[in-house]
Structure formats: structure tokens, C-alpha cells
Amino acid sequence: MTPKIEKIIVKYITKSATSTDLDILSEWIETPANEKLFKAYVQTHYAVIYSINDPDSSRVLDRLLKEIKRDKPLFHRFYRTTAFKYVAAAVLVGIFAVAYTIRRDLFNSQTSSDQNKVSDVKNNIVPGTDKATLTLQDGSQIALEKGNEVKTQNAISNGEEIVYKGNKTKPKDIAYNYLTIPRGGQFFIKLSDGTQVWLNSESQLKYPVAFVEGETRKVELVYGEAYFEVSPSTLHKGAKFQVYNKSQKVEVIGTEFNIKAYRDESEIYTTLVKGVVAISTSSGNKILAPNQQSKLNLTNNTLAISQVNVDTETSWRRGLFSFKDKSLKEIMKVLARWYDVQVVFENKSLESLKFKGNLNKNQSIEEILSIMKSSTINNYEITDKTIIIR
Known part of the structure; x- marks a missing residue:
């Protein structure tokens, strides 16, 4: 196929x-x-x-x-x-x-008793939405959320995205902003050079409000996950684009790729969708081709390359959770970020069970858990914002 x-x-x-x-x-x-x-x-x-x-x-x-x-x-x-x-x-x-x-x-x-149980559950858990905190160069913070229009000296936001103005003049000093996405959030940003970035839950991006024309464009994914669609270097006097995060640097000319570097995980995953990127670490350099993914192990500082399905790896940007042979523990970690909940495995043996399939990010947590209950988990309980898996 x-x-x-x-x-x-x-x-x-x-x-x-x-x-x-x-x-x-x-x-x-x-x-x-x-x-x-x-x-x-x-x-x-x-x-x-x-x-x-x-x-x-x-x-x-x-x-x-x-x-x-x-x-x-x-x-x-x-x-x-x-x-x-x-x-x-x-x-x-x-x-x-x-x-x-x-x-x-x-x-x-599913049995009617399962459906009744799900409908009877009362909690305050809702799917994630577009929201972020913008930190300006002076340290002041602005909440970005739906229905809240914000204008700064360099950007404008409608509450669902933030767009920076293009700037052809050389700034006297490079000023940086931070965009922080909380658990239960996501956000889109268009940088001053036209590069588009989609940020997943629990992520933070550091970037200049304006790039110096002709000089290497540098941003930092402080933590979390981001999908980059980079404005080609041909539009910026050959200036390369670099993304720094933890123990690696990703250098591109013009391409699309995804980086996942969460604080509670010991690996950094870089997935190339289009173009070519160079991965640099203290242990060496690697070149990625489309449909390849690098995995940097932060424990032993090893870098491995493998072939992947990029649609699966970047499905979060399209409003889907796509899981292929993922353990229940890994899946629950993803769901916990999006729904801003804590997950407790009362039955530890369930953590290693494999799961496969796609889920819509707009589904309620009860729907998702009910689906899982029909095939994997024995039972679950929701108390406030804690999910107990049995």
C-alpha cells in the first residue's frame, strides 16, 4: 500500500x-x-x-x-x-x-454497563486547547488564550497563534522572547523570518524577536516537542537555521522536522519529514534523510538512526494521537500532558502492555479510557484530575 x-x-x-x-x-x-x-x-x-x-x-x-x-x-x-x-x-x-x-x-x-459507567463519571478533565504564556525580553508575561487578542511591539496574537513581524533592518541588540505551553495546551508561532513552529503540550521555545539578516538563525527548544517548517535559506541570504536543545544541535537549510525532548524522558527524538538536517552532539554528527529519526540517549550519549513513519510520529500536529506498538505507560504519559492529569498504575503489570491505533485529541478522557477498557485495561477510576489504572 x-x-x-x-x-x-x-x-x-x-x-x-x-x-x-x-x-x-x-x-x-x-x-x-x-x-x-x-x-x-x-x-x-x-x-x-x-x-x-x-x-x-x-x-x-x-x-x-x-x-x-x-x-x-x-x-x-x-x-x-x-x-x-x-x-x-x-x-x-x-x-x-x-x-x-x-x-x-x-x-x-462495548457493553451497556461500560457505557453507563462512563456517562456517570463526573470530573473536570477536558481536552487540551490553544494556550500559552509569552515572556517578553523585560521578563513580563502575557497569557495567550482564545478570545484574548494581544499586540506587542514585534508581534500580534489572536489567542490561537502568535505572528512576528518581518524585520529587514539589523537590530542593535538581539532581544529574545519565550513561548511556554502548559500541560493541556498547544500553540502555533510564526517567527519573524517566516518559519512556522507548532508547539505541543508542556513545551518551551526561546527565540529572537527578529533575526539578523544574513546571519545564522538560532532558536532553542528548551524542552518539550515542536514541529518546524523552516523558511528556506535562499530567502535569507543563505542564512542557515539552527535549533538547540539540551545535548544536541539541529542545523537545516530549509525543511520540515519534529523534535521531541521532554524533561521527564531520557531520549531526544528528531524526525525528518522533508529536506536534510544535520544532528550534532558531543559524540559525533549525523545526517538525516526524509523518513528517518535520530534518537539521542542522554544517559550514555549515543545517537542512533532508524526509519520511521513520519505521519505517525507527527500526528499530534494534525489533531491525532497515533500509537504503534507503544506501551501503555508511554501512552499514558502522552495523554497526561494533553489532558493535564496524573496517572497512577495500581496494577504495574499493565505498564508494559502494547497498544496500537489512532485517537482523536478532541475525544473526552472517558471515551479514550472506555475504548482501552474494552481491549487492554481491566478497569479505571477518575478522582479529580488523577486517573487510576487497574
Whole structure:
């Protein structure tokens, strides 16, 4: 299966597929071998969301296939009519309603007692949202959150992102700002050179409010996780872009990559999506190619390179948790940051259990735990902002 087909399947399931996507997907599925690949892919990558382990999973998958094949002629039939633009929205609503019904059937594989238990749980745990704290060069701090517009001498924020002004003049002194994302938060920043950065929960970025034209552009990921889409050096008189964090330096010319360097983890992961980056550490240098990931072990200072699925590694930026053979302990660490909770394993043997699948970051914590309860954990309890896994 090609990466293109995988992306279209994800887009269909997440309700963002276009008519062109449906053309490609429905024609691809016509081949029996591809239909088998489709079923295997959904069972492997969406087992968590859909509870595919249910005995009736084959029935649900067959139904999903039929709906995909039916959606294509619906699009084309309406497209040939002059009223297409007025009914297209209605067609999409119908298709998405079908998708919702399929999801409902899959979730209904859980027992009614489980559903009642989840609905009865009362807590103040909510999914993360766009929020951050901006620290200016004089040390003053400004809260950035939805509905709160902020203007500084160098930037403007609508509460969901902050954008810095481009500056072609050479500043007298380089001034730095910090953007700190708390647990339960995320934020987008556009630096003065046009570089775009998406910051995950519990992260902090240090950066100049303006870069010196022609000189190397330097920022520091103090901790946490960030996805960088770097403005090419060709637009900045050949100036390279460098990201410092803990024990490594990442140097790029113009590219897209992800760095994960949390304070409570002993490894730093750098994943390259596009372009080329050079990783420098005290133990040596490495060059990354697209779809490669470096892992710097902070304990013994070793640097290893491996091939990875970049879509899985950067899914958080698209509003998804994508887990592939991750331990329950690792998964709970990710969820704890996003939902700003503490997780306690009453049954320590569960920490090492492997989990696979995708979850929507906007789902409630009860929904996610209920899905896990159907396949992995025995039980759970929520007390205030603490989750106890049994």
C-alpha cells in the first residue's frame, strides 16, 4: 500500500476526503488484493478507535467498504447536474452521517454497563486547547488564550497563534522572547523570518524577536516537542537555521522536522519529514534523510538512526494521537500532558502492555479510557484530575 492511499483512507475515516480522494480510493479498492490490504490496514491502525477486535468486525469492515464504493457515484451523479453546488453540502452531510453510524456500531461493541459507567463519571478533565504564556525580553508575561487578542511591539496574537513581524533592518541588540505551553495546551508561532513552529503540550521555545539578516538563525527548544517548517535559506541570504536543545544541535537549510525532548524522558527524538538536517552532539554528527529519526540517549550519549513513519510520529500536529506498538505507560504519559492529569498504575503489570491505533485529541478522557477498557485495561477510576489504572 502506498503512502498516498494510506493518507486517503485516513482522510475518509476522519471525514476530510474530497471527491477526487473518493475516486482514487474506490477505484483502488475494486482490486480484490487491495480490498484485503484495506481491511488489514484498518484493523491494524484503527483497532483502538473502532474496537475492531469485536467478533462482528468483519461485518463492520464490509459495510465500510460498501459505503466507500457507494459514495463515488453519489458525488459524480450530483456533479453532472447544474444544481451540484447547492446539493454538494447535503451529499457530504449524508456521507458523514453514514461514517458516524459506522463508528457508533463499532463503539456499541462495548457493553451497556461500560457505557453507563462512563456517562456517570463526573470530573473536570477536558481536552487540551490553544494556550500559552509569552515572556517578553523585560521578563513580563502575557497569557495567550482564545478570545484574548494581544499586540506587542514585534508581534500580534489572536489567542490561537502568535505572528512576528518581518524585520529587514539589523537590530542593535538581539532581544529574545519565550513561548511556554502548559500541560493541556498547544500553540502555533510564526517567527519573524517566516518559519512556522507548532508547539505541543508542556513545551518551551526561546527565540529572537527578529533575526539578523544574513546571519545564522538560532532558536532553542528548551524542552518539550515542536514541529518546524523552516523558511528556506535562499530567502535569507543563505542564512542557515539552527535549533538547540539540551545535548544536541539541529542545523537545516530549509525543511520540515519534529523534535521531541521532554524533561521527564531520557531520549531526544528528531524526525525528518522533508529536506536534510544535520544532528550534532558531543559524540559525533549525523545526517538525516526524509523518513528517518535520530534518537539521542542522554544517559550514555549515543545517537542512533532508524526509519520511521513520519505521519505517525507527527500526528499530534494534525489533531491525532497515533500509537504503534507503544506501551501503555508511554501512552499514558502522552495523554497526561494533553489532558493535564496524573496517572497512577495500581496494577504495574499493565505498564508494559502494547497498544496500537489512532485517537482523536478532541475525544473526552472517558471515551479514550472506555475504548482501552474494552481491549487492554481491566478497569479505571477518575478522582479529580488523577486517573487510576487497574
